[in-house]
Amino acid sequence: MVVGLGWAGAIIANGLVDAGLSVVGVERGPWRDTAKDFNIASVTDELRYSQRQELMLRTAQNTITMRNNPSQTALPMRKWGSFHPGNGTGGAGNHWAGITFRFQPEEFHLRSHLEERYGADSIPDELSLQDWGTDWNEMEPHYDAFEKIAGTSGRAANLISGRQAGGNPFEGVRANDYPTPPLKQPYSPTLFADTAREMGYKPFPVPSSLVSQTYTNPLGVTMGPCTFCGFCTNYGCANYSKASAITTVLPALIRKDNFEARTHCEVLRVTTDSDGRRATGIVYVDSAGRQWEQPAEIVVVAAFTFENVRLMLMSGIGEAYDPATRRGTTGRNYAYQTANSVQLFFDDKNFNPFIGAGAVGMGIDEFNNDNFDHSGLGFFGGGSTRVTPIGAAPIQARPTPPGTPRWGSQWKRATVDNYASTMSIGCEASNYSSPNNYLSLDPTYRDRLGRPLLRITFDFTDNDLKMAQYVTGKVVEIAKRMNPRQMIPSPRTGPWDGRPYQSSHVVGGFIMGVDPSTSSVNKYLQVWDVPNLFVVGASAFPQNPGYNPTGTVGALAFKAADAITKHYLRNPGEMIST
């Protein structure tokens, strides 16, 4: 039984099916297919997909409530702002951007690493950083497997066989290069990379699961080259170029006899036996509103961070986290991403900003994570600095300098003048978990079925706000050298605001670790004390580094599938004893 047919659910379902198990995948949204849902004749529709959020979960079906701290009353997010959760087969992977980083080796033992480098007392009390309980050597093959499924394009710098120029020198050592070569680059990333290189940095093409050439993956599914259409992030791809479960896994999986997909079926909870030590199946509601109980030998929950945690809270799995006592694990260590940027206005440049793709671009990693010395800086963490022009459909992409009126003739002139000559450098930075940031069930607001919504209590920590200032300052140095007419730095400042889009990289709440008192799953994504229940996704991240999550979500899905088929099936029970 697999709950959710996005990236994680589809990968695991396929692994279990290939091991001979009968698998039922239950998905709350529709079955999505490129030809019918993302047709080239109608997919270039900004109003429908970006403004009206066609592919996203409808908040009428399910949303979250939010507040910055426990003294406030959480209110529902009625329209998606800060993040854009998905729905239907492929999940958020249909409308994602496709940037596909691996986390660095130190990330998997971040707490130990920082204590070792900066001293046992160096981590402030406001941060609840943890080790993952796994390591690079265990993760690397699974990253490799995910990149091969997705056809990820890029250039490796650090191969077992030796170093090569042009890739990201901060990457952990890899067995293989990327499956497809880097994408061609538009003007703004090229300009950025040239400047960064002059300053002594090492720019590299952003690793991207938008394939650069025709590619057939190990499941025999073929993808076509990205055409830089610029209707990418928040849209589905009409070219079979953007990797998602529907373009890489499900076309093969759905043809296998021992797999069945039930769509428009929303899982309400995981059922357990009387002492709660064994999952017995799930309860779901179908599109006609009928409830079904489906027994299962193994339950895998892969319903994206929010719903993974909500289903666990609703099913009474683990103890709910309490920030006052810092006890409990379900809902613990919720974290986000600290998104910073610098906007550059030029007079003499034409970037043709409509040419773009969610993950085309150039980046540098000198200011990311622990790639620079943090001694005396008063913060930890950092960000991935990059220029990734995603396209410029004009309901949303109309940059004008601050102070420009929002309508009228001056507005029109400024809009025309700046449309093609403005670019932006982003710095997608880490977000380190804190005891005050957590997920719980909302006491007031309920979904259409009368069940409590998930409540987010979150704000940026001092650590992250200091980090944001520092990394944005570094980006400003590069931006200055590019010599724009005007430059607007936007380091992230508090409080967390649910309105503007920042990223859908919500992580934690059901985290991975070595100790059942501070984590929910072991390194095989197996729930402590409920050995036939696996909860997979970014919910397992103990904190969020300065990278996008999905490379790691995919790797964890392969890791869980591998553990279940190679170890659990032979010896069903706890794979790690405590």
Added chain:
Amino acid sequence: MSGKEAGCAVFIDRQLAGPYGDFERLYMHGPFQDGIPQQGDQSPLTPRQRYRIGLAALNDHCRNELGAPFADLSEEQRDRVLSQLEADEIKLDDIDTPLFFEAILQNTMEGFFADPIYGGNRDMASWRMLGFPGARYDYRDYIERHNEDLGLEPVSIAGRSDWNTQG
């Protein structure tokens, strides 16, 4: 070209008549309460109600203060009223002024810049103005032509008028 000439009013009418008009897809359960700004729009009013209440209140205001409904004011007067709405200097009956103003601004911009299939952006006027080529899907031959005016004519999801040749 003004928003009206571009078809923004037609656009807004059609949007309000469809699923957007009553926020059919959005979470509209109470209790409705004002929060902190970062919690976003918490109004129980649907777009249709925002326009119905807001337009009536605006006309009341204009009649009382300026002697004529909004549509009959001079262009200068209308601009002044809009600026006052934007600055929240006019109090409207039964609706928060910013809620009403922001709906109008957002929907007008949507109409002006969306694909013409929705009734606004007539003749792709806004896209021509910006140099946005519209519903194209393949820039492989252009991506490495840097810092160049590519001179691409826009095209809509419904095509382009000069494609409709007789034959």
